[in-house]
Amino acid sequence: MAKIKNVFVCQNCGYETPKWIGKCPSCDSWNSMAEEQKNTAQDFQRAVTISSGNKPKSILNIKSSEYERFDTGISELNRVLGGGLVRGSLTLISGDPGIGKSTLLLQSASNISKKYGKVLYVSGEESEEQIKMRGDRLEVNASELYILSETNIDVIEEHVNEIQPIFVIIDSIQTLFKTSLTSAPGSVSQVRECSSDLMRLGKTKNIPFFIVAHVTKQGELAGPRVLEHMVDTVLSFEGERTEEFRILRTIKNRFGTTSEIGVFEMVNEGLKEITDPSRVFLEESSTTKEGAVVIGVMEGTRPILVEIQALVSETKAVMPRRTAVGVDNSRLNLILAVLEKKLRIPFYNCDVYVNVVGGLNIDGTYGDLGLAMALISSIKGKELSIEKSLIIGEVGLTAEVRPVSYCDRLVNEGMKMGFKNVVIPYRNREKVSVKDANVILVSSLKEALNKVFK
Structure with missing residues (x-):
């Protein structure tokens, strides 16, 4: 007879304990323990039956599926996926409610079904009629798309075994359940077992799966961490529901880079692709005003120009505020410390606010010099003396301006957008050869200050 015992499992990280405790010792979350039944004999039998009987093969004799990707349209x-959807892959997509996950997947499912064949869209949150209503709004009219x-x-x-689809969408993993488990849908055990079944089904039948996952209030994936380890790709859909632009990022990708992003605009007909993000982010550029600077950043292989704005105002508070949207707070504090120490510009009695226009989050050090110039422009109340200028560079702790990678691509993108002055x-200097632009070379913050604010 199978041995069944009750255990308490943390619903955030999956930590198990034989007795209930208020605080999880693994993730430090309170009141996250839920009682579940554990059948050890059944777990062992399931682990044994997953084996497919494959034998070791030389890597030279294994056929690569790199060129057998589905075009999502x-x-x-x-x-973001690295060139398309790989056969037999599991892709996890997460994002805030109402951000457009289901819309994006329904659009891609329609495109794939028209080009390749049957696609199955499984929803545990909506009825077939509700999905049909959204499909009518998105003008989805594919006969091979099954709901x-x-x-x-x-x-x-x-x-899945009956209709043999070439692509399956699960919306969402937290709504699925397995009858052999006594825990509720969305629990650690249910999510883990349902994900294992989907992985086995996708790998054995060479069917790519797209799985939607919920997020917590902190914006992290809900459920056990093992879910991210099991899948091949993890995508994050970012943006504010009140804003029109959406950013699709890759957190994990076994078939491509994790540095690429996709930019979309939410319209009445669904999600619209933005193939030229620089033009969108600089559509209402106000670089002629104090505290506004255009910088260049690299998102994967794509150069993007964005406007960064800074507001510095004097305060009587003991602890001045440091607020940054789109910029890492620690990076902002580092730039402020360098400006105070090396250039003797006082920020200790000022509130500092920094914002990246368009909702883009800047990673890396491409925007250090532009951020420093925006802060100086705001605290001095002066506009940049160089009109229509693009500023690129990393700032070190000794106030030197360090080189950045792909500078030539950023400068060429600036020329395409009409920028005549580049700092x-x-x-x-050796990697940038532009004839039609005024290239200003700087080696330190003090030199940049003297050339930008004449």
Whole structure:
């Protein structure tokens, strides 16, 4: 007879304990323990039956599926995935409620079904009629797109075996359940077991799966961390529901880079691709005003120009505020410390606010010099003396301006957008050869200050 015992499992990280405790010792979350039944004999049997009987092969004799990717019909999604959807892959997509996850997947499902064949869209949150209503709004009219409203993983597997789709979408993993488990849908055990079944089904039948996952209030993936380890790709859909632009990022990708992003605009007809993000982010540029500077950043292989704005105002508070949107707070504090120490510009009695226009989050050090110039422009109340200028460079702790990679691509993007003046690090001079632009070389913050604010 199978041995069944009750354990308490943390719903955030999956930590197990035989007794209830108020605080999880693994993730330090309170009141996250839920009682579940554990069947050790059944778990062992399931682990044994997953084996497919494959034998070791030489890597030279294994056929690569790199060139057998599905074209989703959405170039921005293909870019983030690394060139398309790999056969037999599991892709996890997360984002805030109402951000557009289901809309993006329904659009891609329609495109794939028209080009390749049957696609199954499984929803545990909406009925078939509700999905049809959204499909009518998005003008989805694919005859090979099948809709199923179901939450039982065993029933879903039966339908997959019956219609033999080439692509399956699960919306969402937190609504699925397995009848052999006593825990509620969305619990650690249910999410782990349902994900294992989907992985087995996708790998054995060479079917790519797209899985939607919920997020917590902090913006992290809900459920056990093992879910991220099991899948091949993890995508994050970012943006504010009140804003029109959406950013699709890659957190994990076994088939491509994790530095690419996709930019979309939410319209009445669904998500619209933005193939030229620089033009969108600089559509209402106000670089002629104090505290506004245009910088260049690299998102994967794509150069993007964005406007960064700074506001510095004197305060009587003991602890001045440091608020940054789109810029890492620690990076902002580092730039402020360098400006105070090396250039003797006092920020200790000022509130500092920094914002990246368009909702883009800047990673890396491409915007250090531009951020410093924006802060100086705001605290001095002066505009940049160089009109229509692009500023690129990293700032070190000794106030030197260090070179950045792909500077030539950023400068070429600036020329395409109509920028005639470019401020770049001196050590990047050999890689940048532009005839129609005024290239200003700087090697330190003090030199940049003297050339930008004449």
